[in-house]
Amino acid sequence: MAPAAHFADEIRNGTHSTKSTTGTYSGPFRFASTGTPAAARDQAFEAARTTLVRMLDGREPLHLGNAIEAMERPFLETTSTHASLGELLDQVAKVVRAHIASAGGDASDPFMVHWGIQALYRDTFVDPTTGRTWTPLHYDFDDPNGEEDIRKVTVGKLLLTGEGQCRSMPLLYLALAERLHAEAYLAFAPNHSYVKFRDGTGTFHNFETTNGRLASDAWLAGSGHVRTEGIKSRVYLDTVGTRRVVAHLLVELAAYYAQRHGYDAHFMEQCLQRALKEYPQDIHGWMVLSNLRTATFDHALWQAGQPALNDLERLRPDLAERLADLKALYGQIDRLGYAPMTPELYARWRSSVDAAKEERLRKALAQPLPPSRIVR
Numbered sequence: 441m442a443p444a445a446h447f448a449d450e451i452r453n454g455t456h457s458t459k460s461t462t463g464t465y466s467g468p469f470r471f472a473s474t475g476t477p478a479a480a481r482d483q484a485f486e487a488a489r490t491t492l493v494r495m496l497d498g499r500e501p502l503h504l505g506n507a508i509e510a511m512e513r514p515f516l517e518t519t520s521t522h523a524s525l526g527e528l529l530d531q532v533a534k535v536v537r538a539h540i541a542s543a544g545g546d547a548s549d550p551f552m553v554h555w556g557i558q559a560l561y562r563d564t565f566v567d568p569t570t571g572r573t574w575t576p577l578h579y580d581f582d583d584p585n586g587e588e589d590i591r592k593v594t595v596g597k598l599l600l601t602g603e604g605q606c607r608s609m610p611l612l613y614l615a616l617a618e619r620l621h622a623e624a625y626l627a628f629a630p631n632h633s634y635v636k637f638r639d640g641t642g643t644f645h646n647f648e649t650t651n652g653r654l655a656s657d658a659w660l661a662g663s664g665h666v667r668t669e670g671i672k673s674r675v676y677l678d679t680v681g682t683r684r685v686v687a688h689l690l691v692e693l694a695a696y697y698a699q700r701h702g703y704d705a706h707f708m709e710q711c712l713q714r715a716l717k718e719y720p721q722d723i724h725g726w727m728v729l730s731n732l733r734t735a736t737f738d739h740a741l742w743q744a745g746q747p748a749l750n751d752l753e754r755l756r757p758d759l760a761e762r763l764a765d766l767k768a769l770y771g772q773i774d775r776l777g778y779a780p781m782t783p784e785l786y787a788r789w790r791s792s793v794d795a796a797k798e799e800r801l802r803k804a805l806a807q808p809l810p811p812s813r814i815v816r
Contacts, residue, residue: 444469444731445780447738448770451749451763465742469735470702482707484514485697489711492690496683496718504682505529505615511689512594515696528599532612533619536560538568553622554637554647557613562652577612578603579650590696609649610635614685625679626688628723629660630670630779636679644679670777675723687718691725698728703735726773733769737762 447468465471472478491510494500509525523531536556537547545552559565560577567574580603586593595611598604604612610626613635617624625636627646634655635647648655657677660666670676680688694711697704709732716725737759741747744756752760 444734447734448730451734451767452770465739467738467742469738471735471739472697472702472704472707478701481701482704485693485707488514488693489690489707492686492693493714495686496714502682502686504611504618504685507686507689508595508611508615511693512596515591515594515700516596525596525599528596529612529615529619532560532599533616534569535567535574536616536620539565539574542568547620550622551640553617553620554624557616557620557622558647558652560616561609561613561647561649575602576652577609577649579609580605586696586699590700606632606634606650611685613647613649614682618682625681626685627677627680629663629666629676632660634660665779667777667779669775670723670779673776674721675776676779678721680719684719684722687715688722688724690715691722691728694732695724695728698732703732705732705736708732721776723773723776723778726769726776727778730766730769730773733762733766737766 488510491500492507495502495507500506505526512525536553536559539559540547540552540556545555547553547556560574562576563574564576565574566572577598580592580601583589583592584605586607591597593605593607595604595608595615598608598612610633614624614626617637623638627634627636635649636644637647638644646655646657646660647653660677661671666676671678690711694708694715697707697711708728712725712729712732716722716729719725740759740762744759747755747759749763752763
């Protein structure tokens with residue numbers, strides 16, 4: 441359980457214990473450093489935030505590919521010597537157009553565009569633009585949540601390696617659909633995201649990018665243990681258009697900043713407040729905000745000498761008010777239908793991932809060595 445979630449349970453249950461008040465803060469939360477090196481480090485993150493906000497405010501064209509590139513630049517720019525994300529997207533869009541044409545289709549037909557994009561995730565075919573064999577994009581079993589290296593979950597990494605997961609693979613689909621002028625939407629299930637698109641009759645379909653297959657709402661709801669409240673509040677299984685995806689990228693920017701450098705209330709609040717104003721059903725935004733405010737409240741308690749929670753009204757009314765706001769935030773998240781992955785479900789999922797990873801490795805060892813992967 442993450443420190444913020446554990447601390448939230450302590451607050452709910454009234455069991456938060458006093459820690460040492462001597463020396464520096466030694467609680468469960470890590471906070472971003474300050475000073476000259478931090479200012480230089482934060483410049484790229486602030487540039488990304490500014491770009492996303494300008495898009496939402498109408499001061500820059502709303503363009504998902506550019507938004508993804510801006511959001512991922514702080515993680516990739518110091519290590520990547522390859523083409524820009526936009527150039528890589530153009531290359532893959534060209535492959536899709538050529539594949540559609542080779543099948544006798546019309547690349548201006550939105551339904552054929554979806555067929556062509558989906559082929560990237562499930563089919564092996566000869567790339568008409570190079571004559572090389574295109575192998576399907578694969579799920580990356582190594583650090584799929586980016587807990588060890590946040591670059592693992594970027595679209596840039598997916599394009600360079602051909603391997604991604606349920607964050608980067610749906611975003612790639614949407615960015616290609618945007619370039620090829622086809623309508624597509626992101627959708628969320630607990631700890632998961634996928635793509636929604638419409639056929640020629642206007643009927644919505646779900647495309648599971650991690651396995652290249654169509655999936656029903658019932659299957660997604662059942663496999664993800666989606667609560668009824670989460671569906672009614674439009675937190676899960678709902679269509680998320682470009683504006684709200686860009687807002688969600690602001691949430692991710694704040695979350696990944698904290699993961700990499702520690703909590704920074706000023707930067708993260710700026711990201712989260714603008715994101716949730718645009719997309720108030722983003723449960724991820726409310727969760728990151730909850731984690732941030734839980735961390736800063738714990739730090740404030742430490743600064744105050746760790747008074748007991750039930751004494752705050754008498755000793756520190758300002759902290760008592762923050763505690764009440766924090767509990768209200770927890771309640772709001774519950775009412776929205778937040779569905780955490782239980783330890784049992786996580787263990788089952790982890791076991792399935794390990795089994796699939798082992799099976800893929802076994803198949804790979806049975807094949808002759810492939811040529812070096814090219815940048816697509």
